[in-house]
Amino acid sequence: MDRTVVHIECDGVGKSYLQKGRTVPVLEGLSFGVRERELLVVLGPGQSGKTTLLRLMAGLEAPDAGCVRMHGEPVTGPGTDRGLVFQSYMLFPWLTVLGNVEIGLDIQGRRTGATRAQARDKARAYLDMVGLSGFEDYFPHQLSGGMKQRVGIARAYALEPQVMLLDEPFGQLDAQTRLSMEQETERIWRANRKTMVFVTNNIDEAVYLADRIAILEGKLPGRLAAIRDVPLPRPRDPMDVAFLRLREEITAMQKLAL
Amino acid sequence: MRTAPPPGRNRMRLRLLSVGSLLAFVLLWQLCVAPEGVSDWRIPRIMLSPPSEVAALFVDKLTNPKPDGETLVVHAWVSMQEAFLGYLLALLVGIPLGLAMGWFRTVRGLLRPIFEMIRPIPPVAWIPLTVFWFGIGLGGKVFIIWMSGVVPCVINAYIGVRMANPTYINMSRTYGATDWQVFTRACIPSALPMVFGALQIALVYCWITLVAAELLASDKGIGYLITTGRFLGRTDLVLVGMVSVGLTGALISLIIDRIEARLLAGLRR
Amino acid sequence: MATTRNAAGPCAGSAKAPSPLNEAPGARGRARGLRGSEYPLHVVSLVLFFAIWQWAGSRIPEAGAALATPTQVMASLADLYRTQFAGLTLPGHIWASAVRVLAGFAIAVALGIPAGLGMAYSPVFRALFNPIFCLLKPMPPLAWISVAILWMGIGEAPKIFIIVLGSLIPVILNSYNGLLLIDEEMYDVVRMLGGNRWDRIRLVSAPAALPSIGAGLQIAISVAWGSVVAAEMVSSRSGLGFIIMQGMKISDPGMIISGMVVIALLAFLSSLLVEALLRRVCVWQHDIGNL
Structure with missing residues (x-):
């Protein structure tokens, strides 16, 4: 792969955990690169180490083996150049929608000296981006699952990271909401073209969103089974013949990986 | 599966620290009390006895009925008897009552106002009335302990029923269960964890109230030992009583912890 | 995968607030019948309670001394x-x-x-x-x-x-x-x-x-x-x-x-x-x- 365009990459990454006194390997020898402005989907069934992979890329944890690099520099910890969207939303229930989006800006403002009003304006702009204008003063418990995750996305975008990492962001949503959230994600991604790593266990979601799909093996330790290009034009139609054919192909690859 | 548990060596070190802190506490206590006949910066003997003496008296009191009339074993036995009797009665009355209040509207409507009225009265405040009603023997003690234990039992059983998983209840209804069957087969089992939660709370309440009751009105029991020590000006006796109360209390809550864990594990299986 | 952290507190066991009974969350109208109001029953219960108390305190001679x-x-x-x-x-x-x-x-x-x-x-x-x-x-x-x-x-x-x-x-x-x-x-x-x-x-x-x-x-x-x-x-x-x-x-x-x-x-x-x-x-x- 051409090094110059690789934005964030995993190089021989391995990770294991201690569980009940036994070492359980979760990831092993995982290598792939994400190109700049690319939307890469990591596809794998439950218990294949997807979340761990994303946490390593986020820098929340350090790999036991190998290395995560960003623009060739090893990742040593979490940073605002990467934005993470959590599977279980992780909104702060004691803050309003606006307050939740403002957290990062508030932390940043203490260093850069940006005023509270500036933070507020920016937070409002990103809430508008995810279609939540008018809900600024709601508390998370007053929102539906889809709306909660919109807040989660706005919160991650608000600090304007270079790479967005999304950990099964729509896993808890119903099919209808999920579809509209996927469309929304694609729209946002096309609008600002940030490098995006999107983790999912849903093949439709993967084919709908991805430039390329990294398929994980379906058992621990997670290894890379294959990387597949998705050369379909956007926006994609899940009922389109080419879409369905690709979907079938990837299903077969996944079965093989199991 | 994110944070690895602390490695064994680290845990070992923390445990050592715990033991060390306890030893340091006892040592400090010992060093801070002045020996017989000496008066300097240290705490005089009438205010605090050193742990060595407390321990010695503790061993001695196991068999020696002087100066309060009974051996420590008898005192402890009397206290335990009262505590467990009151506790058992509290469970036997409180849990069914709470369950019924949660499920049956009539029971709830009739009993709630009275319950809410009695609930904020500190159990200790019942002691004088109890002495009028039952005297200072076993009956009075058991009544007060029952009073303090029954409240958490009712509350937890009640909340347990009210928070019972509606899926189970609706499923039982769908399969044509009668109201009574829904209550006994779906509602009570799903309230059980909450009920178990009451077991420990109630026991701790019972134990605390018991000692208070014995301090105020009694002729036997660990609380009585403390009162006697106080009137005789025997600090060492008071401390023996306190240590016994603390140890017994810790033991009781340990046992209940174990039982609870066992029962809940059985329930999950 | 979630961490199961050792939540065993100081001596394990957490204190639960003895909550007012009317606060049972999510229970409103669920577990059988908040159909009809309970207030009439409350009135009945309180009236009975005080009536019996008054009666017992004034009529039973032994109780009088110990039960105002x-x-x-x-x-x-x-x-x-x-x-x-x-x-x-x-x-x-x-x-x-x-x-x-x-x-x-x-x-x-x-x-x-x-x-x-x-x-x-x-x-x-x-x-x-x-x-x-x-x-x-x-x-x-x-x-x-x-x-x-x-x-x-x-x-x-x-x-x-x-x-x-x-x-x-x-x-x-x-x-x-x-x-x-x-x-x-x-x-x-x-x-x-x-x-x-x-x-x-x-x-x-x-x-x-x-x-x-x-x-x-x-x-x-x-x-x-x-x-x-x-x-x-x-x-x-x-x-x-x-x-x-x-x-x-x-x-x-x-x-x-x-x-x-x-x-x-x-x-x-x-x-x-x-x-x-x-x-x-x-x-x-x-x-x-x-x-």
Whole structure:
């Protein structure tokens, strides 16, 4: 792969955990690169180490083996150049929608000296981006699952990271909401073209969103089974013949990986 | 599966620290009390006895009925008897009552106002009335302990029923269960964890109230030992009583912890 | 995959707030019939209760001596209010008890919250203090009264000391659990947004532990009222516990029950006050009563 365009990459990454006194390997020898402005989907069934992979890329944890690099520099910890969207939303229930989006800006403002009003304006702009204008003063418990995750996305975008990492962001949503959230994600991604790593266990979601799909093996330790290009034009139609054919192909690859 | 548990060596070190802190506490206590006949910066003997003496008296009191009339074993036995009797009665009355209040509207409507009225009265405040009603023997003690234990039992059983998983209840209804069957087969089992939660709370309440009751009105029991020590000006006796109360209390809550864990594990299986 | 953190607190077991029964969350109208109102039943129940009490107190001769009727209790209350008893009228005694409760409660809060948080925050701190805490926990506060009087004389200090000991435990336990039971991913949010250790404490620990600490305070204030009564019953010349004890000494059940009624009212009101305060502070919590 051409090094110059690789934005964030995993190089021989391995990770294991201690569980009940036994070492359980979760990831092993995982290598792939994400190109700049690319939307890469990591596809794998439950218990294949997807979340761990994303946490390593986020820098929340350090790999036991190998290395995560960003623009060739090893990742040593979490940073605002990467934005993470959590599977279980992780909104702060004691803050309003606006307050939740403002957290990062508030932390940043203490260093850069940006005023509270500036933070507020920016937070409002990103809430508008995810279609939540008018809900600024709601508390998370007053929102539906889809709306909660919109807040989660706005919160991650608000600090304007270079790479967005999304950990099964729509896993808890119903099919209808999920579809509209996927469309929304694609729209946002096309609008600002940030490098995006999107983790999912849903093949439709993967084919709908991805430039390329990294398929994980379906058992621990997670290894890379294959990387597949998705050369379909956007926006994609899940009922389109080419879409369905690709979907079938990837299903077969996944079965093989199991 | 994110944070690895602390490695064994680290845990070992923390445990050592715990033991060390306890030893340091006892040592400090010992060093801070002045020996017989000496008066300097240290705490005089009438205010605090050193742990060595407390321990010695503790061993001695196991068999020696002087100066309060009974051996420590008898005192402890009397206290335990009262505590467990009151506790058992509290469970036997409180849990069914709470369950019924949660499920049956009539029971709830009739009993709630009275319950809410009695609930904020500190159990200790019942002691004088109890002495009028039952005297200072076993009956009075058991009544007060029952009073303090029954409240958490009712509350937890009640909340347990009210928070019972509606899926189970609706499923039982769908399969044509009668109201009574829904209550006994779906509602009570799903309230059980909450009920178990009451077991420990109630026991701790019972134990605390018991000692208070014995301090105020009694002729036997660990609380009585403390009162006697106080009137005789025997600090060492008071401390023996306190240590016994603390140890017994810790033991009781340990046992209940174990039982609870066992029962809940059985329930999950 | 979620971490199962060792949540076994100081000696395990968390204190649960004895919540008002009408607060059972999500239960409204679910578990069988809130069909029809319960209020008529409440009226029936209260009328029956007081009627039986009045009847028993006035008709059964043996009960009369030990069970003042509601009217006698009212008379006794009015009497305590109007005339001085041991140099104080009823408001004076209430004030005496209330000052002790407030002082003891304030000290318990000031000591207990940092102690509980410290134990949750630092394993070393926990290892140091947990053994002592575990020994003190099952010790009824009143057991300390003898040594407290020996050490501090018969003034206010020993009573306040007893209250502190009693209310300290729920404060410590709930602060500890409140901090320990926070989902660790909450901290990851702040880390991802560039926050440092102080940001994590400020943005996550503090607000997330608040409801649990508040519930601890609610338990503590009830315990404080119980402890003040106990302490005053053992040694005091003022306060509600003193009234109850004097009622026992002069065999006046009306006076005893008067004392009990006032104590119950005060304990109830202060618990309500703490809850209202919590609702104010923790607006996002809709089931505070049941933490």
